Amino acid sequence: MPSFKIIASDKKARTGILKASHGEVLTPAFLPVATQATVKTLSNDDLRNLQGSDPCKDKGPTLKERDVSIILANTYHLYLRPGADTIAKLGGLHKFMGWDGPILTDSGGFQVFSLGFGIEHDVGKIVNLYGDNLVMGEMRDVRDMVVRTKLCKVEEEGPTFQSHIDGSVHFFPPEKSVEVQIKLGADLIVALDECTSPLHDYEYTKTSMERSHRWEKRALDAATDNNMFGVIQGGPFEDLRIKSTKFVSENDFFGVGIGGALVSREKMHEILDWIHPHLAPEKPRHLLGIGTVPDIFEAVSRGVDLFDCVEPTRIARHGRLLIRHGNIDINKIEYKEDSKPLDKNCHCYTCQTFSRAYLHHLFRSHELLAYRLATIHNVYFMMQLMKEIREAIKIKTFAKLKKSWLN
Amino acid sequence: MPSFKIIASDKKARTGILKASHGEVLTPAFLPVATQATVKTLSNDDLRNLQGSDPCKDKGPTLKERDVSIILANTYHLYLRPGADTIAKLGGLHKFMGWDGPILTDSGGFQVFSLGFGIEHDVGKIVNLYGDNLVMGEMRDVRDMVVRTKLCKVEEEGPTFQSHIDGSVHFFPPEKSVEVQIKLGADLIVALDECTSPLHDYEYTKTSMERSHRWEKRALDAATDNNMFGVIQGGPFEDLRIKSTKFVSENDFFGVGIGGALVSREKMHEILDWIHPHLAPEKPRHLLGIGTVPDIFEAVSRGVDLFDCVEPTRIARHGRLLIRHGNIDINKIEYKEDSKPLDKNCHCYTCQTFSRAYLHHLFRSHELLAYRLATIHNVYFMMQLMKEIREAIKIKTFAKLKKSWLN
Numbered sequence: 001m002p003s004f005k006i007i008a009s010d011k012k013a014r015t016g017i018l019k020a021s022h023g024e025v026l027t028p029a030f031l032p033v034a035t036q037a038t039v040k041t042l043s044n045d046d047l048r049n050l051q052g053s054d055p056c057k058d059k060g061p062t063l064k065e066r067d068v069s070i071i072l073a074n075t076y077h078l079y080l081r082p083g084a085d086t087i088a089k090l091g092g093l094h095k096f097m098g099w100d101g102p103i104l105t106d107s108g109g110f111q112v113f114s115l116g117f118g119i120e121h122d123v124g125k126i127v128n129l130y131g132d133n134l135v136m137g138e139m140r141d142v143r144d145m146v147v148r149t150k151l152c153k154v155e156e157e158g159p160t161f162q163s164h165i166d167g168s169v170h171f172f173p174p175e176k177s178v179e180v181q182i183k184l185g186a187d188l189i190v191a192l193d194e195c196t197s198p199l200h201d202y203e204y205t206k207t208s209m210e211r212s213h214r215w216e217k218r219a220l221d222a223a224t225d226n227n228m229f230g231v232i233q234g235g236p237f238e239d240l241r242i243k244s245t246k247f248v249s250e251n252d253f254f255g256v257g258i259g260g261a262l263v264s265r266e267k268m269h270e271i272l273d274w275i276h277p278h279l280a281p282e283k284p285r286h287l288l289g290i291g292t293v294p295d296i297f298e299a300v301s302r303g304v305d306l307f308d309c310v311e312p313t314r315i316a317r318h319g320r321l322l323i324r325h326g327n328i329d330i331n332k333i334e335y336k337e338d339s340k341p342l343d344k345n346c347h348c349y350t351c352q353t354f355s356r357a358y359l360h361h362l363f364r365s366h367e368l369l370a371y372r373l374a375t376i377h378n379v380y381f382m383m384q385l386m387k388e389i390r391e392a393i394k395i396k397t398f399a400k401l402k403k404s405w406l407n
Numbered sequence: 408m409p410s411f412k413i414i415a416s417d418k419k420a421r422t423g424i425l426k427a428s429h430g431e432v433l434t435p436a437f438l439p440v441a442t443q444a445t446v447k448t449l450s451n452d453d454l455r456n457l458q459g460s461d462p463c464k465d466k467g468p469t470l471k472e473r474d475v476s477i478i479l480a481n482t483y484h485l486y487l488r489p490g491a492d493t494i495a496k497l498g499g500l501h502k503f504m505g506w507d508g509p510i511l512t513d514s515g516g517f518q519v520f521s522l523g524f525g526i527e528h529d530v531g532k533i534v535n536l537y538g539d540n541l542v543m544g545e546m547r548d549v550r551d552m553v554v555r556t557k558l559c560k561v562e563e564e565g566p567t568f569q570s571h572i573d574g575s576v577h578f579f580p581p582e583k584s585v586e587v588q589i590k591l592g593a594d595l596i597v598a599l600d601e602c603t604s605p606l607h608d609y610e611y612t613k614t615s616m617e618r619s620h621r622w623e624k625r626a627l628d629a630a631t632d633n634n635m636f637g638v639i640q641g642g643p644f645e646d647l648r649i650k651s652t653k654f655v656s657e658n659d660f661f662g663v664g665i666g667g668a669l670v671s672r673e674k675m676h677e678i679l680d681w682i683h684p685h686l687a688p689e690k691p692r693h694l695l696g697i698g699t700v701p702d703i704f705e706a707v708s709r710g711v712d713l714f715d716c717v718e719p720t721r722i723a724r725h726g727r728l729l730i731r732h733g734n735i736d737i738n739k740i741e742y743k744e745d746s747k748p749l750d751k752n753c754h755c756y757t758c759q760t761f762s763r764a765y766l767h768h769l770f771r772s773h774e775l776l777a778y779r780l781a782t783i784h785n786v787y788f789m790m791q792l793m794k795e796i797r798e799a800i801k802i803k804t805f806a807k808l809k810k811s812w813l814n
Contacts, residue, residue, distance in 0.1 A: 037768065041775045044760065045459055052452055082743060082768045090746050090764050098760045336489060339497050353451065353505045357497050361444065361489045368448045368778055 002188060002227050002254060004284045008394045012276060012303040015393040018284055020102035020187035020227075022094065023069065027284065028300050028389050030291060030382045031072040031104060031308035036081070037097040039071060039379065040313055041372040044098035047071065050380040052349030068383060070102040070187075072308040075180055076111035079170075080163050084183035092185030104308075105186035107177045107219075109212075109231070109259070110289065113195035115151035115161050154194055156211060174215040178222040186227075190257055190288075191219035193231040198263050205235035213247050220252060229286055231257035236267055238274050249280040256285045258304070265295065272302035279303065293322075293385065297402045300389055312382050316374035319363045322381040324405065330374070335360040348380035349373075409595060409634050409661060411691045411712075415801045419683065419710040422800040425691055427509035427594035427634075429501065430476065434691065435707050435796050437698060437789045438479040438511060438715035443488070444504040446478060446786065447720055448779040451505035454478065457787040459756030475790060477509040477594075479715040482587055483518035486577075487570050491590035499592030511715075512593035514584045514626075516638070516666070517696065520602035522558035522568050561601055563618060581622040585629040593634075597664055597695075598626035600638040605670050612642035620654050627659060636693055638664035643674055645681050656687040663692045665711070672702065679709035686710065700729075700792065704809045707796055719789050723781035726770045729788040731812065737781070742767040755787035756780075 004027075006016040018025040032039045032047070039047060047068040073093060078084065090096050093103055152161040158173025174192040181189040193212040196205050216230050230253035234240030248256050256279060261268055268290075279285060284305045290296070291309025299307070312322060319331040321342050328335075330342070338356035346352075350359070350373040362370035385405075392401035411434075413423040425432040439446045439454070446454060454475040480500060485491065497503050500510055559568040565580025581599040588596040600619040603612050623637050637660035641647030655663050663686060668675055675697075686692060691712045697703075698716025706714070719729060726738040728749050735742075737749070745763040753759075757766070757780040769777035792812075799808035 036772045036774055037765070038774050038776045041779075043756075043776055043780065045756070081772060082764070086744050086764070089744055090762060096762070096765055096768075098765075337493050337496055349450075349452070355497060355503070357489070357493070358444070358503055358505075361503075365443045365488060367443055367445050368775055369445045369450055371775055372448075372779065373450065 001225055004255070004282065006281070010393045010396040010398040011301070013300050013389075013393050013398045014303060014305065015390045016284070016305065018070075018102075018305075020070070022100060022102045022187050025070045025102055026386075026390055027305040028296070028386055028393075029070060029306055030296070030386050031070050031306065032068055032313060032379050032382070033308055033310045034071045034073045034097065034099075034103075035310070036077050037073060037087075037093060039068075039375070040317065041368075041375045042379070044100075046372070046376060047099065047101075047379075050348050050376055050383065052352060068101070068379065070104060071099065072104050072106065073184065073186070074108075074111075075105045075177060075184065076108040078105075078184060079108065079172075079180045080165055084180040088183040088185070092183075094185055102187040103185075104188040104229075104286075104306075105181045105184055105190065106288070107174075107181070107190040107192040107231070108172060109177075109190070109193045110195050111161070113152075113197070115164070154208075154211075156214075158192070158215070159194070174219040175222040178219050178228075182224060188227050188229065188255065189223070190229045191216035191231060191253070193233055193257075193259055195259050195262075196233060196235050198236060198260075200235060202235075202237055202240075205233075205237060206240055209233045209235075209240055209244055213244070216248075216253075217251065226252070227254050229253060229255040229257040231259040231288070232275060233260050235260055236263055236271070241271055241274050242278055245275040245278040249278060249283070254283065255306075256280070256283050258285060258287045261287060261290050265298070268295070269298055269302065272299060272304070276303055291382070294406055296385070296389070297406055300393075301398065301402060312378040313375050316378040317371045319359075319370070319374060321359075321374055322378050330356060330359045331363050332360075342377060343381075346377065346380065346384075348377050350377040350380075408632055411662070411689065413688070415803075417800045417803040417805040418708070420707050420796075420800050420805045421710060421712065422797045423691070423712065425477075425509075425712075427477070429507060429509045429594050432477045432509055433793075433797055434712040435703070435793055435800075436477060436713055437703070437793050438477050438713065439475055439720060439786050439789070440715055440717045441478045441480045441504065441506075441510075442717070443484050444480060444494075444500060446475075446782070447724065448775075448782045449786070451507075453779070453783060454506065454508075454786075457755050457783055457790065459759060475508070475786065477511060478506065479511045479513065480591065480593070481515075481518075482512045482584060482591065482597075483515040485512075485591060486515065486579075486587045487572055491587040495590040495592070499590075501592055509594040510592075511595040511636075511693075511713075512588045512591055512597065513695070514581075514588070514597040514599040514638070515579060516584070516597070516600045517602050518568070520559075520604070522571070561615075561618075563621075565599070565622070566601070581626040582629040585626050585635075589631060595634050595636065595662065596630070597636045598623040598638060598660070600640055600664075600666055602666050602669075603640060603642050605643060605667075607642060609642075609644055609647075612640075612644060613647055616640045616642075616647055616651055620651070623655075623660075624658065633659070634661050636660060636662040636664040638666040638695070639682060640667050642667055643670055643678070648678055648681050649685055652682040652685040656685060656690070661690065662713075663687070663690050665692060665694045668694060668697050672705070675702070676705055676709065679706060679711070683710055698789070701813055703792070703796070704813060707800075708805065708809060719785040720782050723785040724778045726766075726777070726781060728766075728781055729785050737763060737766045738770050739767075749784060750788075753784065753787065753791075755784050757784040757787075 002020045004018045006014050016027045160171045177192040194208050196208050230248035232244040234244040286306035287299050287304045291307045320327045335356040341351040392398040409427045411425045413421050423434045567578045584599040601615050603615045637655035639651040641651040693713035694706050694711045698714045727734040742763040748758040799805040
């Protein structure tokens with residue numbers, strides 16, 4: 001059974017320790033996304049060793065400060081391929097992918113949204129043929145094409161969707177989502193909800209939220225451990241968001257997921273402000289699917305503890321490498337003969353070992369090594385960001401840190 | 408200045424130490440190919456650490472026995488992208504790619520062949536738009552298409568070719584090849600030759616060989632260190648092969664390259680038998696571009712010391728994983744729930760960490776990690792094979808080892 005303890009706070013921002021079956025997580029934390037049982041391009045060793053292998057060298061900070069401590073895996077994707085029963089037979093997701101730290105699995109609810117109204121309304125993200133989550137409007141080539149018809153139907157008993165892989169039809173009620181997540185062997189699980197579209201009206205959003213609450217209660221009943229995150233929905237409507245927050249706070253969920261974050265940045269801040277007074281202080285709070293640097297600072301300042309997002313790893317594969325005030329596009333010709341490391345202050349394997357010129361060359365040459373080296377850097381960058389945030393909260397300088405990063 | 412010393416021999420097979428500027432190489436050795444300054448999917452750390460990172464653990468055999476000790480890089484590819492001057496400005500190829508061991512660069516001559524008669528005669532290998540070497544007849548998709556017109560012209564002064572990247576025209580005489588290889592900073596270099604097609608007649612092969620000898624002499628004159636391999640040509644004709652062998656043996660080359668190996672396996676054995684009496688025993692012998700398990704055994708038994716080939720890394724990326732008696736196609740459905748390691752006796756990171764089921768899943772899901780894990784295994788497999796061969800030669804059981812592998 002996991003536990004969560006706040007160690008220090010700085011106004012609404014807080015830092016704590018989340019203890020899960022497979023280890024401890026210092027919060028605020030960022031969870032890299034292992035969509036299909038791998039954080040794209042990285043192995044289990046990479047996640048534990050973002051500074052590169054230098055046997056017997058003193059590595060400085062303790063492992064959990066320096067490297068990845070927790071990852072998120074996608075229930076929808078693993079349910080379809082290779083299948084929950086297959087992973088269970090093979091000893092669970094930890095053994096399958098060789099990762100011995102905590103894993104949080106999502107519910108599959110986000111994909112319900114992607115395949116349903118996400119397609120109809122052309123909002124949110126969608127999966128491509130390679131299993132990548134793609135933001136609408138960012139589809140670049142033929143591999144990203146999907147059949148743009150609604151692939152999901154939502155009913156009281158649960159959603160029914162069509163697989164993006166083979167078109168097979170799946171009824172996926174909340175109990176099934178829990179069953180799959182337990183088979184995967186996740187440390188932390190999430191109750192199934194329907195993520196509504198920002199284009200839905202008040203009536204639909206209310207109807208959907210109330211149905212999601214009924215699903216989430218059914219998920220709680222199906223759980224075998226007290227390790228479930230309930231999810232707040234309610235779209236951009238204050239009364240619905242507050243009602244949903246009270247629902248998750250008052251029911252026997254271990255943690256709070258904040259869903260439906262596909263709104264403008266300003267609206268998201270507003271939502272976080274609305275719900276804050278109604279959040280149970282002792283429960284960890286996960287802002288689902290969110291993870292740019294500004295979003296993280298704003299959300300931490302509004303009391304959020306956990307984040308996950310494919311953005312840092314996705315942009316890495318396009319050659320966009322995170323630096324303190326944005327990112328650089330390593331494909332640009334100006335880096336062709338640049339002997340400097342990507343970031344001279346970064347201790348990741350990539351920055352400690354290679355020049356911008358080498359990374360530029362690998363991207364220009366379409367060498368597969370490019371995508372891994374870039375991913376190592378961006379994931380390490382996020383880990384260091386979260387470490388700085390935790391430290392600032394401890395010494396009550398979070399506002400100053402936020403200002404220094406966002407200005 | 409490199410040196411080469413034979414330590415032991417078993418009939419014609421021999422084992423020795425090649426000392427180069429950046430370290431020692433135990434022979435017979437296999438050189439993984441870093442076409443574009445990376446062994447595809449692998450980092451410098453991977454090459455040094457094929458068993459995975461386990462800091463402070465006793466790793467058993469010394470580094471050079473266990474991991475990669477020498478790699479081959481392609482002069483043609485690096486000359487075109489990022490360019491020899493760029494790499495020189497950045498401190499040379501070693502610094503550029505973070506590899507501190509010996510590097511042998513080829514001359515570019517093989518690509519002269521690929522772009523010229525290789526295309527006309529539809530034999531040999533060709534580069535695709537991604538810079539992969541492809542065997543003719545194995546082109547699989549649109550990315551592998553090249554303009555099937557002859558892109559190279561051979562004249563006395565030297566070849567002129569068109570870049571496969573941007574169509575630019577390059578005059579590439581032997582002196583230029585040496586200059587580029589020196590700029591790259593290779594430990595060992597190769598004299599420019601023209602690799603003839605097996606379809607060329609006696610007259611053309613003879614004319615070409617004699618011109619290659621003149622080119623190779625000019626290359627020798629342009630060299631600044633005694634680190635050059637001359638290359639034996641002469642096609643499938645005994646008298647020409649012997650003449651070419653005498654030329655390379657008698658001139659001041661450090662090593663002997665055996666070129667034009669794109670013939671049947673039986674013909675290659677015949678050629679090796681013809682030339683053996685005429686090889687200078689003190690010079691290391693490199694069978695250029697060859698490297699399947701049977702080919703290596705047959706060539707070692709005929710006195711060859713060095714091999715390079717893209718085959719083990721190329722088939723890895725297609726999911727073909729080397730085992731003692733061939734390879735397995737990990738894409739096959741029979742591995743979906745197979746919890747065993749790929750090879751229970753293999754100590755590579757992949758086999759020590761993951762199941763066949765995980766590898767199958769990664770390949771089926773098109774996850775980039777798949778290609779790296781498979782490459783680590785196949786490269787480690789080749790390193791272990793060469794280690795077994797060296798040990799067998801020392802204790803004079805090579806024939807027995809060969810029989811046990813090939814039967």
